[in-house]
Amino acid sequence: MTELINIKGIGKTSLARLNQNRIMTVDDLIRTYPSKYRLNEIKSIHKMILNEEITIxxxxxxxxxxxxxxxxxxxxxxxxxxxxxxxxxxxxxxxxxxxxxxxxxxxxxxxxxxxxxxxxxxxIVKKQNYLEGIIPEYKLEGISSKLFSKWIDYALHYQFVQIEERLPEYILKKNNLLEMNRFFQVVHHPMTLQDVEQSQNRIKYEELLEFFLRLEIMKSEHKDTFIRKKHYDIHKVKEFVSSLPFELTEDQKTATNDIFRDLKSNRQMNRLLQGDTGSGKTVCAAIAIYAVVTGGEQVALMAPTELLALQHQRTLREYLTPFGVNIAFLSSNITGKDRDLILDDLKRGQIDLLIGTHSLIQENVEFKRLGFVVIDEQHRFGVHQRKALRQKGLSPDVLFMSATPIPRTLAITIFKDMDISSIHSIPPGRVPVITEMIQYESVKASLDRMKDEISKNHQCYVIVPLIEGNEESSSISIDEAFELVSNGLPKGIRIGILHGKMKSQEKESILQSFYKNQIQVLVSTTVVEVGLNVVNATFMMILNANRFGLSQLHQLRGRVRRSQTQAYCHLVHDGLKEEESRLDILCKTIDGFEISEADLKYRGPGQIFGEEQTGIPRFKMANFVLDQQLIQIAIEDASLLIQSCDEKSVELKKQIGKTFETYHLD
Missing domain, CATH: 2.40.50 (OB fold (Dihydrolipoamide Acetyltransferase, E2P))
Structure with missing residues (x-):
């Protein structure tokens, strides 16, 4: 196979830039499709419509x-x-x-x-340099679309790569898809808008077909696991629920009933419990945990970060310790004799509930009788990590929790082997966060709001996307944010910094100071996205808000939605109109499911829920919300292909099988 360096115009510097963009081969080059097309057409100013794109x-x-x-x-x-x-x-x-x-x-x-x-x-471009027609644009760091297009033309013209059709002929004809050789010419150089539509249709279809073929393979390899029914003391469970200082919402009651129905069945639980931050998922899990413990079995709860695991420890100790549940905490920071004692007690069955991070899946962590596993923020763990914890017991029931709500239609499509419970309602008394967009030039308005909240003895967050800035990025670093806040607030206000690269003891010290209101303003990266519950915090300023996805912004905003006090969130951005229309969704709704659906339209599920963790690829073109008709066709064709024995179908299934582990499907 010809190497990239042999293409005219690609030298060592260009090769390095291609590699930085994950383009390692000529095949990678021609399969890097335009992120969008620009219809270069100069129009009269009289055809101008406010807030719609025009070229004049x-x-x-x-x-x-x-x-x-x-x-x-x-x-x-x-x-x-x-x-x-x-x-x-x-x-x-x-x-x-x-x-x-x-x-x-x-x-x-x-x-x-x-x-x-x-x-x-x-x-803006000078008229003599302007090209009319349909122009492909490639989203690449350090490489212009014009130059990249020339390299592709050269590779295709001199046949630097062998193009093979991998879809069976009957699939191509049935769906009126472009044949592969023709496809590469059309996708990189469309002559008409119909060419654009046809080439994009082929990309979307192939992405979706490959994904649903993987799901079919997964279904064929994973069958229901039958286990012994759980036995628990229903009277003790009712007593525990009655002791709660609040009434469960209807959604919480429904979710809890779903979980108990699984516990009572002889089929292994494999349930996803999803709901907004603060919707009360942990209470539902606590009731189930207590039930399992009354039946003489142990429970493991794994969270992706120490911050979130510690928050669970605080909450569950408050709920369960009065009822005699012995809770232990395990993380990489617990070493020596303390660790040995925990592991020994666990093995002897003295610990009822073990809470921790990835440390729970280490080989020397042994349970006497593990019957129930709770995995929080499950999309942040790879399949192998989740599987390793499940294997600590004899087919334990498993409850996954997620504060990144997935629209039900998408969840049913993706998580076919998983039962789903959703909590939509928020406990009564919680006041919706007032969210506003603020252009960076008007950031003083945010600082004024911060002063006002601090004067009421409330606390504030300032969130940044990066720890350190760089020359290529216009993002504000954590030090720049600290300087902005320090200069904008009166002297004497206590400001702290928190980020993922700090040592655990340092992080814990900062957090304890914030919990105790010894720090009034916490400048942080997204490390606070989940697991921090400071009810006195009523204001959040998110700098470079345009750098975050909607679901992540909603999660962050949830940090100040913890009490009955009015809270505020300011989304500070650079003033681009297209970003304003996206961020405006957060100003209009606090419904995590609605926000998640909007995020799917903008970014796709792989970017929201994670590629490795969920098995949802970062599609180049397909969209789970907008391409419903194509999704149904791909589902039907995947089912046909899985049963087909013709040469092309068998070869395609082999290719999918080879990349099966790459996508970590569970």
Missing amino acids: EGTLNKNPLVYYIRKKLTKMKLSLLIEGKNVDVTIFNREFLKNSLFVGDLLVVTGRFQTPSQLMASD
Whole structure:
């Protein structure tokens, strides 16, 4: 096979950049499809519709002005004469264009009109450099779409890679799909919008077919496991439920009944309990844990982070210790004699409930009689980790919990082998968080709100996407955020920093100080996304909110939705219109299921729930929400292929089988 370095125009530097983009072979090159297509068509200003993208041309009639808003964020303003009308144009992070633009230049501008005379631009180019037609755009770091397109043309023209059709002919004809050789020409150089639609349809179909074939293989390899029914003391369980300081919501009652129905059956429980942060999943798990303990069996609860595991320890000790449940905690930080004592007690059956992180799956962790496993934030664990914990007992019942709600239609499609319980309602008395979008230029409004909350003796979070900044990214680092807050608040306010690279003891010290209100403002990365329950925290400012997915932002916002006090969340962003429309969803709803569905439309399930953890690939094109018709076709065809014995079908199943472990399907 010809190597990338043999393609004209690819030298050592270009090769390194390709490798950084996970393009290692010529096959990778031609299978890197356009992320979108740009229809380059210059229109008259009279066809302008406010807030809809348009490409127009005009003459520069004033020298551009550049404003430096903050580190790695600039704004350039231009004035254009367009069809006899003056239009003010604004574009971000294009300050390098200033020295190449001169009064009298004819420019082509793409963007959205915010008013009839103000345009927010996404691209500016001189007229002589503008290409009309359907232009493919590739989402690559450090490589222009124009250059990448040339390399693909060269590879295809000189047949640097052997293109083989892997779909059976009857599948191609049945679904009117492009044959592979024709597909590569069309996807990288469409002549018409119909070409774009046909090529995208082939990509979507193949992605979905491969995914559902994996599910079919999974179904054929995993059968129901039958076990001895659980025995528990129903009177003690009722006494425990009656002791709770609140009434269960209807959703909690339904979910608890689902779990107990599984416990009483002779089929191994394999249930997903999902619900928003603060919806009361842990209480449902606590009731089930207590029931299993009354039957003389042990329980393991595994969480992905020490922070979340410690929170579970606090909550479950409060619920269960008064009822005689012996609870122990295990993490990598517990060593020596303390660890040995826990492991010995566990093996002898002296510990009823063991709570911990990945430490629970180590070989020397042995239970006497493990009957029930609870795995929280299950999508953060790989399949092998989940499987290792299950194997600590003789087919224990397993309850998975997730605070990232999955729309039911998607959950049923993906988790075919799993029963699902959903908690939609929030315990009464909780006040919805007021969420607002704030442009970075107006960040003072957020700092003023923070001052107001601190004056009421409340606490605040400031969230950033990165620990450290870099030259390529315009994201604010944790140190820059600390400086912003320190300079914007009165002296004497106690500010702490928390991130994942800190040592456990240091993190625990910061957290304890925040719990005790010794720290009033906590500047943190997403390490606080789950597991932190500080009811006195009533304000959160999320910097570079546009860098997060909607579901993750909703999870973060849940940190200040812990009491009956009004809480606020400010989404600070860079002012791009398309980001505003996405973030606006969070301002309009607090329903995690609705937010998750919106996130699926924008990003796809692999990015929300994780590729390795759930087995949901990061599709290049297919969308589980928007492509429902194609999904049904792919499901039917996967079922046909799994039974088919023709040469192409058998070969395709072999290829899927080889990559089966890569996707970690459970």
